[in-house]
Amino acid sequence: MSGGHAHALHFHGHSPLHRLPAAVKLVGLLAFVLAVVATPARAVWAFSAYALILMVLLVLSEVPARFFLTRLAIDLPFIAFALLLPFVGEGPRFNLGPLTVSAAGLLGAWNLIAKATLSAGASVLLAATTEVPDILAGLSRLRVPPVLVAIASFMIRYLEVVAGEFRRNRIAMAARGYQSRSALDWKPIAVSAGALFIRSFERGERVYQAMLARGYDGRWRMEGQQVIPRTQWLAGLFPGIVAAAIMVASRLW
């Protein structure tokens, strides 16, 4: 069980962003992304301002730019699609160098790339500065139903169980001389997927029994649920509020 509390996107640190309560960051993220998505595509200046806000936050968070950018790569499939838009888009066409592109498609591509990248950047920043248990605690503070939070907690707890069983499965297959010849080698893949599910389930059942033995009673106790001071709310929501003001301005002009 390597990894402990860390997860793929988390970057350990003690910056002001790391210290903000998760509930504040979640609301701030929602406000920022809402503002970005509601901005008309033509307001290029507004998107530059959002990018600037994001950059300031990135510097404040002390998350290395390289770490941030590689995590942002999740955006790439959409950018690939966006780059197709100028060619398949509708409406009047014009020449851009040697290419004939649709004006609406070009605007659509810009719209998608700008909005998806800025929003994903904000999400990556949240994930990079917030531990998983804190995100769950923040969600439960924001009145997300306890059943959902409990399922999410178990899911994250069991992800390592599934991954561990998967590793053991692979080792067992390799020990018996199995070599994957192609991705279409579906029978062993399918059989091991089924076995993986059963084995993970039975191991998960033992984990659950161990939790019961240690006093788990179906309720999830969250630590640090003290009142969040108003200054922290203000500080955390400040980028979102600025973004909202920019969005309103961009819609008016």
Added chain:
Amino acid sequence: MHIPDGFINVATAAGAGVVAASGLGASLRRTGRDLSERQIPFAGLTAAFIFAVQMLNFPVGAGTSGHLLGGSLAAILLGPWLGVLAVAVVVFVQALMFADGGIVALGLNVLNMALVTALVGWGVFRSLVKLLPRRSTAVMIASMVAGALSVVASALAFVLQYAIGGEGAAPLQTVFPAMVGVHSLIGIGEGVITALAVGAVLAVRPDLIKGLSDLKLPRLATTPSRRSIVAFVAAGLVVALALVFLVAPIASGDPDGLERVAIDNGFIESAKEHPLEGPLADYGVSGIENEETGTVLAGAIGVGATFVAGLIVTTILRRRRSA
């Protein structure tokens, strides 16, 4: 399938958010009534499994990435309501902790990937299982059809949202066939995985399958007989063929491929000779409305055909058995 932010406009995303929230609310109410504390860990485990399987992610041309969705598997194992919640949790965690799928688009993603897949999967599974003879093969066939149709339904839901509030500027007649065509193929994979996972659980721990809890399976064959394998393959073929029905109208109209070709030619020719008029200029979208409704209709008929074909074959199989 994870829709990023900015792909669908805010109004549509907000509308989907309201639908998704009320769907989740209804699921919470329904599960709250008969939720044993033992089921929450099982839901968490199923969610973890689906999360792991969803990591097998590959980009698909039509704007989103394709992967297994897992909604029907969750519904069959956990029941529709807890199944919805488990997949919704997967979508939440992906958006908040892995930046996969948008924040404003969360409602859209929960609607498409949790509510639509789990409810369609459950409906198809239950109606097939009730129709078919009580055998483990029948359960697997039902799981397969449920998995396949749930993915296509999810793709249709996306196309509907795109038609209402898409911001891509790609014409609907490109997005529709691409989404439904690709997801018909993904659906086959989803169906096979769902069937095998359900089959594995059925063989070892049938008590865990909520979708069968009220039905009596007389004896569970842990190793499928030869006849049952033949039946399974036959049903698989039928589903695949039916899906071809779904792809066929698209392939014949194929604006995607045609336009792609036109683009390639456009590059070459406009660079060489006539820089002003690439062939794309002729590719105006005359009569969109007709073509749109035409393709949508074709798709809807295709999905219907899949379902009806599945039903017909399974009824025939059943009759032959009882005769």
